[in-house]
Amino acid sequence: MAAHPLIACQHCATLHERVPLAPGSVATCVRCGYALYRVSTIALNGWIALVLGALMIFAIANYFPIVTLSIGGLATHASLPGALYLTWHQGHQTLAVMTGLFSFWFPLTQLLFVLWALLAIRKQRLPDDFAHGLRLLNHVMHWSMVPVLMLGILVALVKFAGMAKVQLGPGIWAFVVLTFLLTGLSRMTARRLWDFAEDAGLVRQASIDASQPAPVTSCLACGLVQQLPDHEHSEPCRRCGERLHYRKPDQTSRVWALLLAAWIAYIPANVLPVMRIRTAASDSEHTILGGVIELWGYGSWDLALIVFIASIVVPMTKLLALMVLMLRRRWRGPIIQRQRTRMYELVEFIGQWSMLDVFVVILMAAMLDFPGISQVIPGPAAVSFGMVVILTMFAAMSYDPRSGWDKQREEDDGSEQASTG
Ligand SMILES: [Zn+2]
Ligand SMILES: [Zn+2]
Numbered sequence: 001m002a003a004h005p006l007i008a009c010q011h012c013a014t015l016h017e018r019v020p021l022a023p024g025s026v027a028t029c030v031r032c033g034y035a036l037y038r039v040s041t042i043a044l045n046g047w048i049a050l051v052l053g054a055l056m057i058f059a060i061a062n063y064f065p066i067v068t069l070s071i072g073g074l075a076t077h078a079s080l081p082g083a084l085y086l087t088w089h090q091g092h093q094t095l096a097v098m099t100g101l102f103s104f105w106f107p108l109t110q111l112l113f114v115l116w117a118l119l120a121i122r123k124q125r126l127p128d129d130f131a132h133g134l135r136l137l138n139h140v141m142h143w144s145m146v147p148v149l150m151l152g153i154l155v156a157l158v159k160f161a162g163m164a165k166v167q168l169g170p171g172i173w174a175f176v177v178l179t180f181l182l183t184g185l186s187r188m189t190a191r192r193l194w195d196f197a198e199d200a201g202l203v204r205q206a207s208i209d210a211s212q213p214a215p216v217t218s219c220l221a222c223g224l225v226q227q228l229p230d231h232e233h234s235e236p237c238r239r240c241g242e243r244l245h246y247r248k249p250d251q252t253s254r255v256w257a258l259l260l261a262a263w264i265a266y267i268p269a270n271v272l273p274v275m276r277i278r279t280a281a282s283d284s285e286h287t288i289l290g291g292v293i294e295l296w297g298y299g300s301w302d303l304a305l306i307v308f309i310a311s312i313v314v315p316m317t318k319l320l321a322l323m324v325l326m327l328r329r330r331w332r333g334p335i336i337q338r339q340r341t342r343m344y345e346l347v348e349f350i351g352q353w354s355m356l357d358v359f360v361v362i363l364m365a366a367m368l369d370f371p372g373i374s375q376v377i378p379g380p381a382a383v384s385f386g387m388v389v390i391l392t393m394f395a396a397m398s399y400d401p402r403s404g405w406d407k408q409r410e411e412d413d414g415s416e417q418a419s420t421g
Helices: 044-063 080-089 093-122 130-141 146-160 170-185 190-199 251-271 288-297 301-327 334-367 380-398 402-409
Strands: 006-008 015-017 026-028 035-038 067-071 074-078 165-168 216-218 225-227 275-279 283-286 374-378
Touching: 006 216, 006 225, 044 080, 044 093, 044 170, 067 146, 074 080, 074 334, 080 093, 080 334, 093 130, 093 146, 093 170, 093 190, 093 334, 093 380, 130 190, 146 170, 146 288, 146 301, 146 334, 251 288, 251 301, 251 380, 275 334, 283 288, 288 301, 288 334, 301 334, 301 380, 334 374, 334 380, 334 402
Parallel strands: none
Antiparallel strands: 006 015, 026 035, 067 074, 067 165, 216 225, 275 283, 275 374
């Protein structure tokens, strides 16, 4: 058994020891360069305070209006729950559920479960359903999109700046703070919490019998390194219960099927209108690209560029990058493998940002809701666009970057020390 807990790189499966490092430093994988773990400068109590603060700000952000918009004596007070309620009642239930989960329910679940887990670790006694809770947290965190929502609020505000009297509410400032807090808290993943529990001596550590030929793999949810009877075998993780495979199953068919579905949804997402703007005098339909051109026309070239990147460039890049990763699987060599790892990291990083325009649409609909005078109504492309984002995110999750490194590993296998970076 190793002196320090064993961990495996999620990108290339190389084994390392999780050695204690100075606060603020990052351990990177010796083979692929992926960040294995970070050592926080904040102690456990600090994290608890941060989550409690984020929960309070979350309540303020959702209770108070983000913005008040007035046209000729009439006013709307737009808040996120109000926007979701309105979207639902306008008959766009799929859109309301999708945006509601990503902007409200998942961030809230994330905060509550992180708090619950941190308090349990602090008390030095883990509840029976600790593993259950962290598995849920692990799934929810990918889909928690408050920073994207914040950018959506800004874009919606700029679009209205010339049309109506806009007054900022307390909600918007709370969202700014919440964006920063949640960006910081995005580091508090389920794996990190398992590491905390491991360091506190509350959960089992990895123990590998090197004399056994059984293949070594690691749980993608909790990080525990363990052995399987053979490469095809799958069983629940011994620590957290998540399904454990040597490599993600049916990678080729799953990723291609999801990519194909995403390309199909990409067509209506761009061809159909994403929203309708109805005024007493006119009724116009707007596509995503049309919205970019409009923003440019208002003189906000910077926001036009952001929306263009988020809505057109990012989904396209994700789809093409995943296809390249799938097509060139036979290319070997450590340098190419490292580049492929960087490419996959990029796909994971940009994953949720293309949800931007979908948020913009529901926010605009909530801000400009004067039936008979001026009204924004979501169009069918909003749901298609959300589907593209969801499908590409699932495709990225079904891709296993470790499979590309497997051939490489035969040459130089073994456990190596984590290097600091
Ligand atoms: Zn690696
Ligand atoms: Zn596990």
